[in-house]
Amino acid sequence: MIKLxxxxxRRESREILSNINIEMNKGEHWVILGKxxxxxxxxxxxxxxxLFPSQGTIEVLGYQFGSCDVREVRKSIGYISQSLLEKLNYSDPVxxxxxxxxxxxxxFYQAIPDEVKNKADQMLDEMNLSHVKNQPLGLLSQGERKKVLLARALISEPEIIIMDEPCAGLDLYEREKLLVELERFNKNGISLIYVTHHVEEIVPLFSNVMLLNNGEIISSGKKKEILTSERINHTFQIPVQIEWSNDRPWIQVI
Ligand SMILES: Nc1ncnc2c1ncn2[C@@H]1O[C@H](COP(=O)(O)OP(=O)(O)OP(=O)(O)O)[C@@H](O)[C@H]1O
Known part of the structure; x- marks a missing residue:
């Protein structure tokens, strides 16, 4: 599905990524963790x-970047990030x-067909957001806005969803509500790639983890093999202990 x-x-003689080799397969859900x-x-x-690599190759969904139209690939990817949220118009209805x-x-700068509106309503209904569908985006809580982004990504039925720190700025309650929504990825065959700083966000849905430090992969593979105290210690350069509870890792600084 994805091959780097x-x-x-490299930028201005600085190496930002070095020798990244990774293969992510269909059916896997990956977390990228790092400082x-x-x-x-x-x-x-x-x-x-x-962004294009200074060296090396990237293949996504069978397309080789550099010899394909990236806009075609992007149609199959839902990208959820803070910068996307900032580009949306807060006065538009959800x-x-x-x-x-x-x-x-x-x-939109044109009339919206009824079937499109119905599909959006249905998406919001599935995510328990029907009660805010006519409200302006700006009136929603941070957590609800993140769920709206998720609904916006899911409506186009992508093959991959990429999330960059979706839980940043959320309180415990909002974070857990958003993490529950991720479980729906198991139902519809979408692969998830999820960036975070927080080990606690690695809910049972996730199968694989990549640990990144200073532009290099420290280790990658099945989450239970990768999320060990020693490896997290190495990644964040702080002594920690990882404990598993309900198939979820919890971190303690020691
Ligand atoms: N286009 C660019 N030109 C110059 N430096 C860049 C460019 N893109 C990223 N960097 C630098 O590369 C490094 C890695 O940035 P990146 O945003 O990928 O890190 P990150 O792991 O996502 O960080 P954070 O967790 O803080 O969001 C940073 O030091 C950043 O300043």
Whole structure:
């Protein structure tokens, strides 16, 4: 599904990514974990074709970047990030924001067909957001806005959804509500790639983890093998203990 082969990214003589090799397969859900500035967002931007490697190759859904139209690939990817939220119009009604996902627009400047409105309503209904569908996006809580972004990504039936720190800024209650919504990915065969700083967000849905430090992969593979105290210690350079409870890792600084 996704293959990065000897990928390097250099800017102003600085190596931001070094020798990234990874293969993510259909049916897997990946977490990319690493400190601030370790290169997580740079990898996501590359997967969306917004950045190109200085060296190496990237293949997404059978398309080889550099010899394909990246806009075609992007149609099959839902990308959820804070910067997308900031580009949307906070005075637009929620259902309209969700409907734009079908077209890849940021907002509508034309009449919206009834079937599109109905599809957006249905999406919001599935995510228990019907009660806010006519409200302006700006009136929603941070957590509800993130769920709207998720509905907006899901409406176009993508094969991959990429989320960059979706729980940033959410309180415990909102975070857990958003994490519950991720479980729906198991039902409709979408693969998830999820960036975070927080081990606790690795809910049972996730199968694989990549640990990144200073632009290099420290380790990657099945989450139970990767999320050990020693490896997390190495990634964040702080002594920690990982404990598993309800198939979810919890971190304690020691
Ligand atoms: N286009 C660019 N030009 C110059 N430097 C860049 C560019 N893109 C990223 N960087 C630098 O590369 C490093 C990695 O950035 P990136 O945003 O990928 O890290 P991150 O792991 O997502 O960080 P955070 O967790 O803080 O969001 C940072 O030091 C950043 O300043």
């Amino acid at each position: 082969n000897r990928v390097y990214f 601030n500035g370790s290169g997580k967002t740079t990898i996501l931007e590359m997967l969306n074709g917004y 259902w309209e924001v969700v409907a734009t996902g079908l077209y890849g627009f940021l907002r």
